[in-house]
Amino acid sequence: xxxxxxxxxxxxxxxxxxxxxxxxxxxxxxxxxxxxxxxxxxxxxxxxxxxxxxxxxxxxxxxxxxxxxxxxxxxxxxxxxxxxxxxxxxxxxxxxxxxxxxxxxxxxxxxxxxxxxxxxxxxxxxxxxxxxxxxxxxxxxxxxxxxxxxxxxxxxxxxxxxxxxxxxxxxxxxxxxxxxxxxxxxxxxxxxxxxxxxxxxxxxxxxxxxxxxxxxxxxxxxxxxxxxxxxxxxxxxxxxxxxxxxxxxxxxxxxxxxxxxxxxxxxxxxxxxxxxxxxxxxxxxxxxxxxxxxxxxxxxxxxxxxxxxxxxxxxxxxxxxxxxxxxxxxxxxxxxxxxxxxxxxxxxxxxxxxxxxxxxxxxxxxxxxxxxxxxxxxxxxxxxxxxxxxxxxxxxxxxxxxxxxxxxxxxxxxxxxxxxxxxxxxxxxxxxxxxxxxxxxxxxxxxxxxxxxxxxxxxxxxxxxxx
Amino acid sequence: xxxxxxxxxxxxxxxxxxxxxxxxxxxxxxxxxxxxxxxxxxxxxxxxxxxxxxxxxxxxxxxxxxxxxxxxxxxxxxxxxxxxxxxxxxxxxxxxxxxxxxxxxxxxxxxxxxxxxxxxxxxxxxxxxxxxxxxxxxxxxxxxxxxxxxxxxxxxxxxxxxxxxxxxxxxxxxxxxxxxxxxxxxxxxxxxxx
Numbered sequence: 001x002x003x004x005x006x007x008x009x010x011x012x013x014x015x016x017x018x019x020x021x022x023x024x025x026x027x028x029x030x031x032x033x034x035x036x037x038x039x040x041x042x043x044x045x046x047x048x049x050x051x052x053x054x055x056x057x058x059x060x061x062x063x064x065x066x067x068x069x070x071x072x073x074x075x076x077x078x079x080x081x082x083x084x085x086x087x088x089x090x091x092x093x094x095x096x097x098x099x100x101x102x103x104x105x106x107x108x109x110x111x112x113x114x115x116x117x118x119x120x121x122x123x124x125x126x127x128x129x130x131x132x133x134x135x136x137x138x139x140x141x142x143x144x145x146x147x148x149x150x151x152x153x154x155x156x157x158x159x160x161x162x163x164x165x166x167x168x169x170x171x172x173x174x175x176x177x178x179x180x181x182x183x184x185x186x187x188x189x190x191x192x193x194x195x196x197x198x199x200x201x202x203x204x205x206x207x208x209x210x211x212x213x214x215x216x217x218x219x220x221x222x223x224x225x226x227x228x229x230x231x232x233x234x235x236x237x238x239x240x241x242x243x244x245x246x247x248x249x250x251x252x253x254x255x256x257x258x259x260x261x262x263x264x265x266x267x268x269x270x271x272x273x274x275x276x277x278x279x280x281x282x283x284x285x286x287x288x289x290x291x292x293x294x295x296x297x298x299x300x301x302x303x304x305x306x307x308x309x310x311x312x313x314x315x316x317x318x319x320x321x322x323x324x325x326x327x328x329x330x331x332x333x334x335x336x337x338x339x340x341x342x343x344x345x346x347x348x349x350x351x352x353x354x355x356x357x358x359x360x361x362x363x364x365x366x367x368x369x370x371x372x373x374x375x376x377x378x379x380x381x382x383x384x385x386x387x388x389x390x391x392x393x394x395x396x397x398x399x400x401x402x403x404x405x406x407x408x409x410x411x412x413x414x415x416x417x418x419x420x421x422x423x424x425x426x427x428x429x430x431x432x433x434x435x436x437x438x439x440x441x442x443x444x445x446x447x448x449x450x451x452x453x454x455x456x457x458x459x460x461x462x463x464x465x466x467x
Numbered sequence: 468x469x470x471x472x473x474x475x476x477x478x479x480x481x482x483x484x485x486x487x488x489x490x491x492x493x494x495x496x497x498x499x500x501x502x503x504x505x506x507x508x509x510x511x512x513x514x515x516x517x518x519x520x521x522x523x524x525x526x527x528x529x530x531x532x533x534x535x536x537x538x539x540x541x542x543x544x545x546x547x548x549x550x551x552x553x554x555x556x557x558x559x560x561x562x563x564x565x566x567x568x569x570x571x572x573x574x575x576x577x578x579x580x581x582x583x584x585x586x587x588x589x590x591x592x593x594x595x596x597x598x599x600x601x602x603x604x605x606x607x608x609x610x611x612x613x614x615x616x617x618x619x620x621x622x623x624x625x626x627x628x629x630x631x632x633x634x635x636x637x638x639x640x641x642x643x644x645x646x647x648x649x650x651x652x653x654x655x656x657x658x659x660x661x
Contacts, residue, residue: 039502040495043514134519305485423492430495431488 005210013216017183020414025354026347029421030149031142036422037429049144050136058135061128068125075118082110086394108394149343157339160245167243172337172344175236178229179351185225186358187284189214189368189410190375197403203376214368214410215284222281226359227268230314233352234260237316237323240345241333252332255436256316256323262443263313263320269451270306273458274363287367291374296364302454304364306447311360312424313439315352319431322439357420358413365416368409377405523609529593530608532584532623533631536638542629543644544603546579550595558588559595575647582625586612602642609634 038045085107195209219225241253278289297304313320324332334345377400378385387396480486501509535543546563564580566572
């Protein structure tokens with residue numbers, strides 16, 4: 001592939017993974033955090049922020065909703081009519097003698113367009129009333145979170161006079177940037193064969209032409225990169241505690257450093273069994289193994305629980321938030337931070353939730369794998385989804401086309417990470433905080449021996465069965 | 468003296484924290500789904516969005532004062548000064564005046580030329596309502612004194628007090644009133660002479 005195209009593809013991949021982390025996961029997790037905590041505790045939660053809507057819109061929400069449902073019903077009827085036409089074999093019949101809007105309309109096209117329109121309007125109608133609260137547009141309270149962020153950002157940025165100004169300003173950057181860099185090795189989709197976008201690929205064998213692996217960089221050190229870069233985040237927390245010239249902050253920084261270093265060990269050891277099973281350190285090959293065999297969580301459930309625990313401890317959220325220690329050391333290592341710098345720590349936390357969810361999805365939940373969906377199309381228990389000989393050829397043509405399959409798989413990956421993030425937020429609102437010594441004991445006396453035993457058992461298993 | 472505190476006995480599943488944590492997650496997830504997707508009667512949301520919604524004050528809540536009306540719209544108050552006398556905070560100021568010559572009420576009763584309550588001084592004890600012999604002052608408005616920017620705004624004059632309706636939205640009370648000249652009026656002496 002030419003260098004120019006390679007560069008373009010890389011830029012697109014980087015912007016996708018950054019965009020998903022910054023623009024999708026971070027705001028959605030902030031919103032989840034607020035809504036989930038509120039609903040679990042029988043509160044409504046913050047809903048005040050919003051854009052005031054004209055009375056006319058607010059008064060006619062019901063009408064708008066009925067309109068959406070009516071539209072859905074209308075499109076549904078047209079969809080059924082088009083489907084009936086396809087049923088009778090008129091699928092490829094051209095509807096108008098002249099092309100309308102430059103497109104030749106056929107019953108096949110009508111079926112897809114109206115089906116999609118009907119499918120879009122139903123959730124739109126369901127969601128519509130929840131977007132508004134009283135006289136304003138709140139988007140499930142999401143605008144309140146946005147306004148909170150704007151407020152935090154525009155506040156006065158206080159730097160303690162006795163603090164080390166340079167390190168104090170550097171620390172939040174060191175904390176946030178590694179969280180974003182982690183995305184570089186995560187495979188968010190299968191290999192994209194640019195020359196065959198709209199065709200059905202063969203299920204087996206090599207495919208020629210330009211191929212773009214949907215992963216920013218397939219480093220040969222693979223997951224070790226994650227630990228190396230993730231380990232850099234420790235410096236951010238430790239520096240913050242050190243440079244603030246505040247004793248609480250120092251204690252918080254020390255706690256953060258020792259906790260993160262300890263759990264780094266656990267984090268590495270808990271997934272050693274996966275390396276042994278997948279026989280690779282490359283994340284894309286790990287996903288490929290899971291596509292070929294089963295998801296990692298099925299073969300290594302204990303490793304999953306241990307890794308989830310260790311990764312929550314690694315990004316310092318409840319129940320492992322001793323470095324922040326709200327009730328003991330005020331806010332811990334970022335106690336002296338305000339305004340944008342504080343926001344960077346806050347965002348770094350959510351970026352880390354996002355990247356670790358993506359990593360868990362890749363390691364244990366098959367990454368972009370969708371059950372019964374292979375490179376060559378949909379297939380279950382030996383039955384392929386293939387209607388090419390019938391009136392419904394267009395359906396299997398679309399469903400089995402390469403670009404559609406890749407889109408579904410990328411969507412599945414994004415959704416898996418989203419659900420895992422939701423789980424970790426729910427854990428944050430369920431479990432009480434561990435004492436500091438309990439955190440250390442859990443690491444060195446529970447997780448570490450269990451991880452070692454898991455390695456041993458997996459090793460014996462592999463030796464005996466010879467996988 | 469040192470003494471030993473017995474550790475509570477734990478079952479195996481409690482000792483293996485992950486099991487209990489999973490149970491806890493089950494509880495919180497269930498609560499989350501009931502409160503988000505559940506039927507309205509199953510939802511357990513306890514809070515309201517305050518400025519948009521508000522709860523009714525209790526029936527006997529002593530809110531901002533109001534002066535009740537007669538049927539013709541004039542104040543029921545006869546300026547007897549009972550309320551201002553009873554007021555422990557001394558926040559009521561009344562200037563009585565005589566009804567004009569030829570008015571049927573002339574010679575029977577007076578009316579307040581000025582009726583002023585300093586709502587910032589008031590302690591909302593309700594003694595004025597207790598003291599009033601003719602049901603002219605009430606605190607059954609069901610709302611508190613609204614917030615404002617200036618102290619002057621809290622000096623409520625007669626017109627302001629008469630403009631506040633009761634909780635049911637009316638200005639006239641159910642207590643019957645016998646106007647002078649009306650045959651049910653008890654008159655000014657014991658022989659009911661009008």
